[in-house]
Amino acid sequence: MKLIPVVTAILVASFLYLLIIDRDRLQAIAQIEGATETGDQSEQTEARVAGVGVVAVRSTAQEVDDAVVLRGRTEAARQVEVRAETAGRVISEPLRKGAFVETGDLLCELDPGTREIELSETKARLSEAESRVPTAQATQAEAQARLREAEINLSNAKRLSQGGYQSETSVISAEAAMEAAAAQVQSAASGLVSAQAGIDAARAAVAAAEREIDKLSIRAPFDGLLETDTAELGLLMQTGAPCATIVQLDPIKLVGFVPEVDVDKIRLGARARGRLASGPPLAGEVRFVSRSADETTRTFRVEVVVPNADLVIRDGQTAEIMIETNGTQAHLLPQSALTLDDEGRLGVRLVEGDASGPVARFAPVALLRDTAQGVLVAGLEPEAAVIVVGQEYVTDGVRVSPNFREAAQ
Incomplete structure (x- = not known):
């Protein structure tokens, strides 16, 4: 006897018994199942009415300083190659590169040769020229006295001639004597001018000889570090030959190139920060913004001055420069x-709320910069309820059930 037909017969008999004899119990079972299905549908409807659960924050915009970020390099405040202004042999011991020098320190000293003898000769010529002046002045005074005497003699001769006491020949002789005296005065005056010119020429020669001797001592034009050794002892230097290279690193400049779309945002005196590949962060201010663009890149040179008292920042290091601009709401x-x-x-x-309840809405933003506390974004209203958890599961117009938490400060 097979088992399946027996079980089927028992089930059919049980169903017929409930349908014909115990109908009330069958109706009760049907009512319980219907009630269960109705409860499930009600819960689903309530969930749809309540909306998608999300976490949101009520954010308030704050004033923040925007910044223009540039890639640049460090640059010495000043760098000069000191060169010889005259020829001569080096007679000073060399200074080694890396040494710190102050303004006026001796870098290279050259052999004077015959320059001191030439200076003595020019001074002697000056003394000789100065001695000629008193003689020329005395000659001029004597000539002026003779001119006055000739004028008096001429006046007397004219009066006597008019009274008939002296001939016309005497008057003519007096006039000739006065003209000769006047010529002597002019000659004496020319001699005095020539003597004074001789003094000026001698003084110029003395100054040139002294200046030539001053050129023998090559000195530091400003405080700084030697980038190269000074000229070696015994080296014969020609005019224009390099003695040493000096760099000034305090303060130091951060140099960057800003594109033309951002150049109007940068102002002189604006605060700036810098960051090197190694070393602490830097702070300074903008001292220069170029008025003409680079012909190749169409960018403008910007210089930021940074203190460097300990000289830890070197010339030519790569730097990231952040220049603050006008504040913005973020x-x-x-x-x-x-x-x-x-x-x-x-x-x-x-x-955002509407007549039927809160819904989600997308709002575009502009990312200003990243911070340790979060990101600063612009483009929203001063007060905004932002979804921070669950924003990927809703779209515009979808009803949400927000749970608000405290916003980051």
Whole structure:
């Protein structure tokens, strides 16, 4: 005897018994199942009415300093190659590179040769020229006295001639004597001018000889570090030959090139920060913004001056420069709150209310910069309810059930 037909017969008999004899019990079972299905449908409807659960923050915009970020390098405040202004043999011991020198320190000294003899000769010529002046002045005074005497004699001769006491020949002789005296005065005056010119020429020669001797001592034009050794002892230097290279590193400059779309944001005196590949962060201010663009890159040179008293910053290091610009309103949000819409735009999802309840809405934002506390974004209203958890599971117009938490400070 097979088992399956027996079980089937028992089930059919039980069903017929309930349907014909115990119908009330069958109806009760059907009512219980219907009630259970109705309860499940009600719970689903209530869930749909309540909306998708999300976590949001009420964020308030704050004033933050925007910044223009540049890639640049460090540059010495001043760098010069000191060269010889005259020829001569080096007679001073060399200074080694890396040494610190102050303004006026001796770098290279040259052999004077015959320059001191030439200076003595020019001074002697000056003394001789100066001695000629008193003689020329005395000659001029004597000539002026003779001219006055001739004028008096001429006046007397004219009066006597008019009274008939002296002939016309005497008057003519007096006039000739006066003209000769006047010529002597002019000659004496020329001699005095020539003597004075001789003094000026001698003084110029003395000054040139002294200047030539001053050129023998090559000195530091400013405080700085020697980038090269000074000229070696015994080296014969020609005019224009290098003696040493000096760099001034305090203060030091951070040099960057800003594109033309951002150049109007930078102002003189603006605060700036710098960051090197190694070393502590730097702080300074903008001292120069170029008025003409580079012909190749169409960018503008910007210089930031940074103190460097301990000389730890070197010339030519790579630097990241951040220059503060005018302040702007921004929200500080968790980086995880950022999302993308269907068009690939960066933004956040907000909680906004309508007649039927709160719904989600996408709002594009502009990312200003990243901080340790979160990201600073612009483009939102001063007050905004931003979804920080669950924004990826809702779209525009979807009803949400927000749970608000405290915003980051």
